[in-house]
Amino acid sequence: MKFLPLIWAGLWRKSARTVLTLMAVVTAFVLFGLLENVSDGFRQIEARSPEDRLVTIGAFSKRLTIAAVEQIRRVPGVVQICYVAGIFGVTKDPRQPRGVNFVEDTYFDMLDDVIITRAERDELARTRDGIVVTRGLAKEEGLKIGDRYSLTAPPSIKLKDGTSVWNFQIVAIVDSPFGDNARFGIGNYAYYNEVRPNPTVGAVFAKIADSKDAVRIGKEIDKLFQNSDTPSRTNSQRAFTQSGLGSLGNVEFLVNAVALGVMFMLLFLTANVLMQSVRERAPEFAVLTILGFSPEGVFGIVVAEAIALCLIGAAIGMVGAAAAAPLISLTGAPHAPTLTLRAIGLAVVAATLVGALSCVMPLWRMRRMSTVDVLAGR
Amino acid sequence: MSFLANLFTVAGIGLRSLPQRKATSSVIVIGMACVVGVVVSVMSLSTGFLASASAAAKPDRAIVRARGAIGLGSSVLPRDNALTVMDAPGVKRDAQGVPIAAPNFYASVPLTKKDDGLEAFLVTEGITPREFILRPEIKLVEGRMFEPAVHEVIVGRAAQGEFVGLEIGATVSLPEGEWKIVGVFTSTGGIGESALLGDVDTLLAAFRRPQYSTVGVQLESAAAFDTFKAALTSNPSLQIDVQRESEFVASQAEGLLRFLKTIALALGTIMGLGALVGALNTMYVAVGTRTQEIATLRAIGFSPLTVVVSVFAEALALAVAGALIGGTVAWAAFDGRAHTIGGSVFNLSVTPGLVALGVGMACVVGLLGGLFPAIRAARMPIVDALRAT
Structure with a gap:
């Protein structure tokens, strides 16, 4: 916890870049929240269709x-x-x-x-x-x-x-x-x-x-x-709803595919930003090492920065999605409150994963840097 | 001319140094590829549906339905009305002077889909032998034609691919028992083929319905539609809606197309914003790493404008490359793939127009993403930049 100020300062080392990255994270999570909202809506309809209720309609449009x-x-x-x-x-x-x-x-x-x-x-x-x-x-x-x-x-x-x-x-x-x-x-x-x-x-x-x-x-x-x-056609309400939703095409698959595409794009972007940031701040990390930080400690600071950035962006993005949710009712999709626990949980997991994964390449580079060379400006 | 030549030189230097900035540059490419891939994939649903729906729809054929009916199935057209419609002026007649027109009956049968095992409704259409003169695109390709008065139907090729148990010799549950599938027909593909066809009077009797659903007519020409419509709408005994086949199809597809377009637009806007932020970041870095190079160019006399244009050129080239990759991936993954919406089968279609739309988006992102970094590059104080390490 005592490293929080250090992490915070590191984040704002180059504020323009941080703001840009944050904006990208926010947009990604606005979209993520909206997509979750849509599939939540469908899930909700399905959940509201009990299996112990039968629906009988006339078969063949009669x-x-x-x-x-x-x-x-x-x-x-x-x-x-x-x-x-x-x-x-x-x-x-x-x-x-x-x-x-x-x-x-x-x-x-x-x-x-x-x-x-x-x-x-x-x-x-x-x-x-x-x-x-x-x-x-x-x-x-x-x-x-x-x-x-x-x-x-x-x-x-x-x-x-x-x-x-x-x-x-x-x-x-x-x-x-x-x-x-x-x-x-x-x-x-x-x-x-x-x-x-x-x-x-x-x-x-x-x-x-x-x-x-x-x-x-x-x-x-x-x-x-x-x-x-x-002649009649009887199904449970659940089966009836599933078939109705199924006729819209495979919504769940589409939503997941788009969400995955967005997260991939985001991962790439943050990884790149981190790479630049680590390169530029190599001398600072070298100083930290000399001050007695273990290599793991320095790595930890980089990872914490990345995850913090993603979590802050995700939080803003999800709030934005909640605000924007009424707008997508234009599409005629049913809508549920955006901030379901499931959606929040998924967002936290996604943000942490993106943050952590985007550190892999920069850390790989850092491992190969020698403190002495960096400090000597070589 | 020398300005243009300079421009090419500077842009060329920028583009040639791209490989040194592979990692950062690929942010634009991959970001744009994701955006365009997603947008094009969603839009391929709507272009595919539209293409499939309008493939068989002709402006010189008309559909007559009961007034206010939604779609085809809910239309109920009394028999005397149907006769009046088929005999109306403007309808083309064959060599014997018989109007080329045919009544239809529409119902839907619940069937199981092959891909997800869920139930969906397939259109069952009652037709007369005249239907094959009215719609020559329907061809029997396997088995034989259904016989009137017995429980037989033929099935569309596309429906066969999408639903379980529609092989020749199999039976489907319709009123009054099991109906045998005796043949397979093709049409213009997709939606026109997602149906069962049977004899109209046999089907009506089985459904215990006295009345047809709709009447389709071949007009003398596309222009004869007005005569036809005027004759029918001025007849007070008819309570009907008259539409060209092509207009009918367009009006039916309207809701779905609007829905898909809204989704694509929303996704495109939000993801496009994300890509834009990525592009801005990348171009700032690009300008940053090229600081000394740009300053040198300025120092030896290249104008700030050429520098601005070279930054734009780089952003554009990267964004467009990404869009092309995204479009190609979407094309490879989805073009021609069969999809069902509400029991109609059609093929997704990634058209050059859609890819062009993606490239258009890329241009916007590239230009906006290049703008601020370009301005920074142009306004860089030359002396400081040259000294920068």
Whole structure:
């Protein structure tokens, strides 16, 4: 610890160079933090998809009938059930479709895609054409509680009155765990059932007693509808999510590849800076040796300087990434808080590694320098 | 002329002394290679997708969907509407006077991918024999054509490569049991080939759907589109969207392309900044080690401008070399590699345009990275610099 001032002074020996290097470390870790943020987001979605919840949808792009719900409820091993029907429509911008899911109150017990209070749930259940919207949607459309909200659906999603304009009354604005990227509404299935000429069900969620039975119960459910008009497809929520994320391509691989590329670039840069610094300061290190520092002690000072530089840069970079995270929601990727413990841990490890590894070449050189030659200016 | 000659001399001296500064100079090269490699790789997704999607899309063919439908699968087109569309003015007719137009039905089948074992959806398309006149690029290359009224389909070559269990003789689960794969077709590659094709009426009956999804037509010419569209949109009995095939494909790909472009831009900007800092550092060192050389040149009469330009030339040459390396690595690693997004198979594509983009980025980094060191070099007091050890 007593060498801290020495290390600190060494760092600022050539302040312009240190600042430049620090900037490079900071940029690298801003990017690292953002990349971690993206993969954290995906991991979070995956983690939020339980294996003990089955999702049944119509196979081959056909929707299930409401009768399917009762049949699934009676399957042994199913402990709780809820279902949802979705519509989509547009308001002002025809290229921005908005989705509304119609549910029954039990939906909120089983799924947590919105953070909703008991009072808000009751208010929704009481209001026939009520709708709960996410804060993200409310912000984009400028909605307040009590407003009317109407969506124009495609002609195939007709109401009984022959139009395809769906009118709602906003009863609550709620947060979503996925932040403002989540833009949708939740209405009453009873209302959908009442106004839609041929009500169907988009998905049935079934909580099962034991996640080990997921595959078996899933097969049993699908067997029920095998020869019906609407064959079904059942998967655990986890498998469902994985397949959905998988359709985006291999995000994890891409993120890791980029992060690795960035770290490699950084390693090269800091190693080079250190090399120059060690070369220039060779006489100083020689003096330290003469003052009684062991060669290991001198090496230690160089390594400590490098690691300190990387850690300071990493810290600034991660804070920067946390600040910049809301900006990358532009990409539509889900976002999680940047500074998860995992991300911080990885950043510390990466910074230490880059710092330590970048010392290898400079130290190799230093080992071959003779104190006497250096001091003699040879 | 003498200025130019001087310039070449000084830049030449600088560049020839590069090998003495291998380690520091390689920071620019490797940094730039990393940046360009990453950006080009990400962009190869979007160029590949676009190329694949638009390969088969023609401006003289049109797609008619139900109004407001998202994509193809959610479109529901009543049969009488389909007939009206196929008979509309502007549609090309064959020698017998029959319009070259065909209805389609789209659904998706869940299948298992070969690479990660996850489930993805493959498009299943119902077609009529007229489809092969409308889209001559579809060719049966193996096995035989499906027969109507029996449960048979043919599979695209690209889909076969990406999904498990699509060999001839295998079966896929569609409504009403197992459907046999009897043939393999090719199209313009990629997305056009990631599908199963079967008889439209047999598929509709199996899905118990009375109505087609879309209608595709061959126009008399690309210019006939306006006539065609006007005739259809003025007909109050039709609730439809009319688009040229090429425009439809572009509008479908828009979201994905924007997403990829944003990622590439964000990565490129941040990594580019990192490379810029590296370049600045390197060029300061380069100017530092060449202090006496630069001072000597100045002393024997070379102008400060030639010195500035020589520093720029060095930074540029290094950055561009790095960009070319990065582009080449990305090309070797990714060009032509198959990739799936949402069940559509396409090949990544590293085009000369992308590499040029990388070189452009390198020029910006090289110029900015050379700027301050060049100014320092030019303003160096000659006498002090000559005395420096």
